[in-house]
Amino acid sequence: MAKLRRTILLIHLAVVTLLVGTLALGVGAVAIPWIEVLGILRRYLAGGPLETAGPHAVIITQWRLPRVILGAVVGGSLALAGACFQGLFRNPMADPYIVGSSAGAALGAVAAMTFRWGWGIWGLGPVPVFAFLGALLSVSTVYLLARRGGRIAVVPLLLAGVAVSFFLSSIVSFLMIWNTRQLKPVVSWLMGGLGAADWARVKAATGYGVVGAVVLLWHARDLDALALGEEEAAHLGVDVERTKRLLLLAGSLMTAAAVATSGLIGFVGLMVPHLVRLVVGPGHRLLLPASAMAGASMLMAADALARRVLVPAELPVGVVTSFLGGPFFIYLLTRRGWR
Amino acid sequence: MNGHGLVATGLVCGYDARVILKGVEFRLPPGDFVGVIGPNGAGKSTLFRALSRVVRPWRGSVTLDGTDIWSMTPRQVARKLAVVTQGASPAADFTVRDLVLLGRLPHLGRWQREGPADNAAVDHALRITGISALADRLVGELSGGERQLVTVAQALAQEPQYLLLDEPVAHLDLAHQLEVLDLVDRICREHGVAVCCILHDLNLAARYCRRMIMLRDGMVVASGPPEEVLTPRNIREAYGCEVLLGTNPLSGHPLVLPVRSAQARPSRSGLHVHVVAGGGSAGPLFGLLLREGHWVTTGVLNQGDGDWERARALGIPVLEAPPFSHIGESHRVQLERWMRQSDVVVLAAVPFGPGNLVNLQAVLEATRQGIPVIMMNGDSRERDWTGGPAGKLLAEVATVAERADSLEQLVQLLRSRTSAEGDASSRGGSHRTSR
Numbered sequence: 001m002a003k004l005r006r007t008i009l010l011i012h013l014a015v016v017t018l019l020v021g022t023l024a025l026g027v028g029a030v031a032i033p034w035i036e037v038l039g040i041l042r043r044y045l046a047g048g049p050l051e052t053a054g055p056h057a058v059i060i061t062q063w064r065l066p067r068v069i070l071g072a073v074v075g076g077s078l079a080l081a082g083a084c085f086q087g088l089f090r091n092p093m094a095d096p097y098i099v100g101s102s103a104g105a106a107l108g109a110v111a112a113m114t115f116r117w118g119w120g121i122w123g124l125g126p127v128p129v130f131a132f133l134g135a136l137l138s139v140s141t142v143y144l145l146a147r148r149g150g151r152i153a154v155v156p157l158l159l160a161g162v163a164v165s166f167f168l169s170s171i172v173s174f175l176m177i178w179n180t181r182q183l184k185p186v187v188s189w190l191m192g193g194l195g196a197a198d199w200a201r202v203k204a205a206t207g208y209g210v211v212g213a214v215v216l217l218w219h220a221r222d223l224d225a226l227a228l229g230e231e232e233a234a235h236l237g238v239d240v241e242r243t244k245r246l247l248l249l250a251g252s253l254m255t256a257a258a259v260a261t262s263g264l265i266g267f268v269g270l271m272v273p274h275l276v277r278l279v280v281g282p283g284h285r286l287l288l289p290a291s292a293m294a295g296a297s298m299l300m301a302a303d304a305l306a307r308r309v310l311v312p313a314e315l316p317v318g319v320v321t322s323f324l325g326g327p328f329f330i331y332l333l334t335r336r337g338w339r
Numbered sequence: 340m341n342g343h344g345l346v347a348t349g350l351v352c353g354y355d356a357r358v359i360l361k362g363v364e365f366r367l368p369p370g371d372f373v374g375v376i377g378p379n380g381a382g383k384s385t386l387f388r389a390l391s392r393v394v395r396p397w398r399g400s401v402t403l404d405g406t407d408i409w410s411m412t413p414r415q416v417a418r419k420l421a422v423v424t425q426g427a428s429p430a431a432d433f434t435v436r437d438l439v440l441l442g443r444l445p446h447l448g449r450w451q452r453e454g455p456a457d458n459a460a461v462d463h464a465l466r467i468t469g470i471s472a473l474a475d476r477l478v479g480e481l482s483g484g485e486r487q488l489v490t491v492a493q494a495l496a497q498e499p500q501y502l503l504l505d506e507p508v509a510h511l512d513l514a515h516q517l518e519v520l521d522l523v524d525r526i527c528r529e530h531g532v533a534v535c536c537i538l539h540d541l542n543l544a545a546r547y548c549r550r551m552i553m554l555r556d557g558m559v560v561a562s563g564p565p566e567e568v569l570t571p572r573n574i575r576e577a578y579g580c581e582v583l584l585g586t587n588p589l590s591g592h593p594l595v596l597p598v599r600s601a602q603a604r605p606s607r608s609g610l611h612v613h614v615v616a617g618g619g620s621a622g623p624l625f626g627l628l629l630r631e632g633h634w635v636t637t638g639v640l641n642q643g644d645g646d647w648e649r650a651r652a653l654g655i656p657v658l659e660a661p662p663f664s665h666i667g668e669s670h671r672v673q674l675e676r677w678m679r680q681s682d683v684v685v686l687a688a689v690p691f692g693p694g695n696l697v698n699l700q701a702v703l704e705a706t707r708q709g710i711p712v713i714m715m716n717g718d719s720r721e722r723d724w725t726g727g728p729a730g731k732l733l734a735e736v737a738t739v740a741e742r743a744d745s746l747e748q749l750v751q752l753l754r755s756r757t758s759a760e761g762d763a764s765s766r767g768g769s770h771r772t773s774r
Contacts, residue, residue, distance in 0.1 A: 234391070235420075281432065
């Protein structure tokens with residue numbers, strides 16, 4: 001029964017995600033009817049000629065498709081990273097922003113842009129690589145600072161996260177002022193947007209995202225066990241230290257995937273796992289995939305909104321998510337208290 | 340059999356630079372029920388952490404059925420050994436069933452879904468613990484007692500051969516304490532699971548454990564069957580607490596009654612009170628006087644008398660005579676010497692017969708020497724079993740002695756004496772005439 005319910009729920013979510021994606025393809029400065037979007041997509045997937053299909057086909061396949069897919073990957077990655085950090089820190093306040101991984105990733109990425117480091121690994125450009133390293137470093141720091149006797153309490157976590165984030169942000173600001181030639185791309189990137197989406201970014205984000213997602217799903221039951229406490233998890237046969245290290249790595253990887261390709265997009269990682277948990281419960285084997293899909297849907301929808309509100313201008317999608325997320329965070333603080 | 344069981348040898352471990360366990364020997368044979376007792380900070384929980392592969396020993400080893408647990412993976416250990424930790428589960432938003440299902444974790448592969456065997460184990464665990472009806476409730480909605488049953492059920496779902504429970508009945512009310520321990524006892528007896536329990540309540544420990552080890556300051560003070568471990572001496576050494584040791588009339592297990600902290604004993608302000616008692620007439624008198632800080636002696640009492648047992652258990656010096664024998668003149672001399680040394684003689688509501696009439700004669704002698712006597716007025720029970728002489732003596736004592744109708748009044752009388760004593764410069768003599 002429970003298994004069936006789980007499967008049905010995930011199928012529903014997948015359908016919704018696809019639906020949101022195709023709807024988002026139609027939204028923008030040029031509104032394209034949904035039927036036409038589907039037709040273009042069918043031809044595109046079948047490998048048919050697009051040159052003759054008119055300007056709408058070009059807009060969809062060249063511009064909007066990578067953007068929507070990137071939105072889905074980034075939204076899913078942020079939500080998964082949030083679910084991961086919330087489970088790992090046993091704390092509903094944790095998300096890539098709060099625990100400092102976003103700031104770390106931002107510093108890594110800005111440093112790579114400023115110094116024009118030219119190398120990367122595994123075919124990835126320098127920006128994602130350094131974003132990942134930065135995220136990893138900052139999360140580990142916050143984790144060690146906030147740990148008190150094997151537990152992560154809310155107040156030390158928030159304080160450590162804020163302190164590390166501010167410190168790293170100051171370095172980011174310094175780098176920006178210090179090298180004004182790179183100021184403009186850095187600023188527009190930091191604002192958080194999917195406007196610069198292209199297939200290369202989609203590939204980078206997907207590569208990181210899939211690896212991180214696999215590691216997380218691999219540890220879904222261990223995350224459940226960690227919800228009982230580290231010692232309790234150990235008694236259930238979880239290799240706690242190794243699991244924590246892997247989960248920190250995975251969470252940092254997913255944050256880096258998002259930050260390196262689309263800048264700082266706030267609150268997705270906080271809100272989505274929370275809302276999903278209210279619906280599906282705390283079990284991570286359902287929570288993780290559901291959060292990934294919900295996060296993807298949410299960011300695609302937010303980006304569609306960002307493209308639509310000030311036509312012909314565009315809002316950075318980070319503005320939309322923060323506008324929704326700020327009040328949500330305050331609601332959480334007042335409702336769940338500082339427990 | 341030698342390799343079987345959960346065995347710790349020469350266990351030394353701690354946290355950071357602080358050593359907690361200083362060479363502990365421990366053995367939990369298959370199917371046994373072992374209790375771990377000891378004061379706070381003795382290292383009981385640390386012992387559990389070391390036994391369950393959470394804390395790595397600095398020296399010594401822990402073996403599970405002959406294999407060093409550090410050469411096993413956490414999963415392999417968790418399939419044999421389950422631990423119920425102290426305190427409530429924080430995972431309030433899990434359903435009971437999902438939480439118990441987590442107990443299957445060490446048996447499940449990474450991508451493996453739980454199969455019929457796992458569901459059967461969960462159902463079984465829920466049934467044994469009697470919480471099948473709660474299966475779909477959220478853990479956060481349950482009471483403390485129910486939550487403890489859920490954690491036990493989760494441990495059972497692991498299908499362990501060894502079960503460690505860290506204070507499973509802390510924070511539970513009396514009925515739930517018995518419910519949980521009866522359950523654990525049943526798990527041990529009927530399902531052959533070896534159980535090791537940290538317990539603070541020594542009487543519960545004595546009732547359920549077949550063997551126990553007593554820890555203090557990271558070392559084993561005593562180990563063995565409850566009767567051998569729970570001696571006043573061991574308890575004083577481990578807890579620094581005086582206890583009265585009796586026998587549970589229902590089960591025959593040792594029954595421990597804490598009396599007072601041994602540190603309170605050397606009291607400078609108290610009086611030397613000699614109590615004439617017998618046949619259980621002292622009742623709570625000894626304990627009361629000790630708590631008031633007085634130095635108490637008693638006698639003459641026959642060995643085996645209820646008051647004799649009580650006094651011995653409290654460490655009160657007793658002038659004693661052989662069981663059921665007449666208390667003779669030799670005792671009387673000694674008794675009068677003891678009385679002369681005391682500040683006050685308290686005459687409990689003792690019935691007097693030919694056997695102990697000497698005590699009453701000594702009391703009368705004491706009044707003649709000016710030693711203050713306080714006479715407890717008992718109930719209207721007949722106190723003269725000599726056919727006259729005792730009644731006469733009692734009446735004579737009553738003319739000079741102070742009377743206390745209740746223990747409370749006795750305490751008041753002694754307190755007023757204590758302050759008078761404080762004014763007097765020398766011990767004995769002078770103050771006796773002041774009243």
